Amino acid sequence: MSSKFDFSTTADEVAAEFAREIAGKNVLITGTSLGGIGLEAVRVIAKYASLVVITGYNAERLKLSEEAIKKESPTAQIRRLLLDLSSLAAVRKAAAEVNAYPEPLHVLINNAAAGQGPFKLTVDKLEHQMATDHFGPFLFTKLLAPKLLASASATYTPRVVFVASEAHAMGTGVNFTVLKNPDPAKYDLFEAYFQAKSANVLTAIELSRRSGGKINAYSLHPGVIFTNILQKEGSRDEMIKFGLLDENGQPIDKMFKWKTIPQGAATTVTAAFDPSLNDKPGSYLDNSTVANEAIAPHSSDPVNAQKLWAATEEIIGETFTF
Template sequence: MNFSIETTAEQVADTFASEITGKNGLFGSFSVPALTIVVLVTGTSLNGIGFETVRVLAKHANLVIITGYNKERLQLTEEAIKKELPSANIRQLRLDLSSLAAVRTAAAEVNAYPEPLHVLINNAVGTILPFAVSVDGFEKQMATGFIGPFLFTNLIAPKLLASRTSHSGYTPRVVFLSSCFHAVGSGVDFETFGLPMPEKYKAVFEPYYEVKSAAILAAIELGKRTEGRIVGYSVDPGVISTNINQKEENRVYFQEAGIVDEHGKPNLELGLFTWKTMGQGAATTVRAAFDPSLLAQPGAYLADCQVANEQVAPHSSNPENAKKLWDITETLLGQEFRF
């Protein structure tokens, strides 16, 4: 089908159902054991893009791993999916991306799974809140939105690579959730990256823009660091009304920007955005994760279910910036990753 801004995640998943189930014909006429696709999605609470992503993938994938820091929310997500799909194979993983110790604990659990991992979707984002510092001393939005996911991705890379070695010819993927708003900001500030800088919050959305720029750069660099054995993509899901803008503690910022009304609902009178449904918002993620044609474009940025590299701001498409960000993040973590 022709993908567009109106395409839903369900439509994309149905299009690539054979890829998601593993019966994908990736190996031409060769007779090989069937793939049993395993997908891990971070940030899967109800009324979020991650939940919709999990919901449509659970119809086809052999196993979908859902993550979150709140046990009750994880249970609600699993129950909602199984109410619709009783046969869905769901596994819960506690993961607090704001804590390096918690990330390491969760990664160790994933690495102990008997199955390889085929796709990692870094969907979770740091909530737009007043200035805060993580337990490890990082600016909390960057810690949750990028540093934690970066560490998690690298620590479970052996599981991703296992899917490649267990099925010769398969290329595992990592999808990073970014945003078109990355281009509004000035990119990653390498001088203050990850450091607690309350002055940045004079423009409350600036740290968010920086996180989204970092996501694009990481997707570009991942394939280079792994020499193509894992490919990364970044996606702009679009503007969607989710649990982020509806939370009372976040609503004030979106109201001040005129994005939502006093009830946290989309301000359609503003006319600046084309608001998407949850299904339309998750569509681009699903395509990045499973469209086989994208393997020819590692590191690509997708928006409205299309490759949209031309929409990436220069500060977030520069390969030197991608390398620099990776190196700086390793330095902050005190750990180098080799594949």
């Protein structure tokens, strides 16, 4: 892993470093709306990759994202995919579309996340934040596994990246009772976020273990970044209450050191392409560096990882096979 990378490293710098690894790859990134780190990752990867599939649940906004990329890289191969991660049926529909593509898939980056807000159930009667951040991505990854496995070769192992957060360590880990039976009386929007991010870390560890070397999965902390998600009405108000944003909705430097969007997307690109990670499956990254010591015990516990996997398969009604 390059020691050149640190807190201030940008996604552009990482992509340039791994241009050879990105070349010829087909990559799918969820959550690519304007003003987010997902689109920044697309912007730098699209300069070198064969194909980048971008996703969103709003067709109009997705088109704007493609236009923004094409403006800078006119020859970039971008494909739009409508995907609503809060609906298992919508995830299945989107996955079927990807599986019909003629190309294999080398890298899947699960970047999309729900904004923090009041308790809400999805169409599948799941808590909205956990559905969007964990159940949807888990099912999507499961359904795209054959497409990922088709990209494997003697010299390449397909990758799955989960954009988690250091916030995974702020809570007590996944609450398996409310996972299956969401309860508005027990709901706390920050705790829900902490649990969803814990689930991301556990899933990366367990996916790497279960695949037996066929798929390498990683999770990461992108940094604290002033993205579009913090500017959504519900999230913005809660972040002001939390003390992360001031009364005008602007970042407060007291609690955290903030990253720019280009800095915030750097670790995602590292997790997707750094060849030195090949023998470190399941790792957690921070500042584009392996930081497994930063994983909270509840999110590195193999028993918890297996328990979450089994519970998730039961809830989505599908078994993950390789």
